[in-house]
Amino acid sequence: MSSRRGRRGTQHTRQKDAVLKALSGCDDFVSAQGLHRILNEEGQGIGLSTVYRQLNALADDGKADIIHLNDQQMFRICQDGEHHHHLVCEHCGRTIEIEPPEQWVHSVAEEHGFSVNSHTLEVFGICPDCQRWEA
Structure with missing residues (x-):
C-alpha cells in the first residue's frame, strides 16, 4: 500500500484517513476512546493507541481542536481553521x-x-x- 506525504512530513495512511473521516462526522468534541468505538462499529480495525496518535497528529497540524474535559482529552475537527x-x-x-x-x-x-x-x-x-x- 502506498502512502502520500502530507504537510510537515506526516504520512497520510488508511488509519489517518479513517480517523479524520470519523472525526469529521462528529459535531461535538469526542474522546479518543469514543472515536475508537465509532471506528470499531464501522468495521475499521484500528487500535486505540493508533487513534490517539492520529488525533494528536491532527491537533499538531492544526486540523483538530483539543480540550481537556473531565480528565480526558477531547477532539473536534477544526471547521474553518481560524x-x-x-x-x-x-x-x-x-x-x-x-x-x-x-x-x-x-x-x-x-x-x-x-x-x-x-x-x-x-x-x-x-x-x-x-x-x-x-x-
Whole structure:
C-alpha cells in the first residue's frame, strides 16, 4: 500500500484517513476512546493507541481542536481553521463556537503590563438539554 506525504512530513495512511473521516462526522468534541468505538462499529480495525496518535497528529497540524474535559482529552475537527473559542457542555460534550473576546484579552493583558502572544478560551457549563435532565 502506498502512502502520500502530507504537510510537515506526516504520512497520510488508511488509519489517518479513517480517523479524520470519523472525526469529521462528529459535531461535538469526542474522546479518543469514543472515536475508537465509532471506528470499531464501522468495521475499521484500528487500535486505540493508533487513534490517539492520529488525533494528536491532527491537533499538531492544526486540523483538530483539543480540550481537556473531565480528565480526558477531547477532539473536534477544526471547521474553518481560524482562531476560535468554544462553549462546551460538561455533560454531553455539545459544542458551540463563540466569538473570541479579543479586545478583552488584550485590554486585561495591557492592564497588567503583558503583551499577548497567544490565548485559549473554552467556556464550560451545562447545555439546556442537560439542564432539563438535571431538573
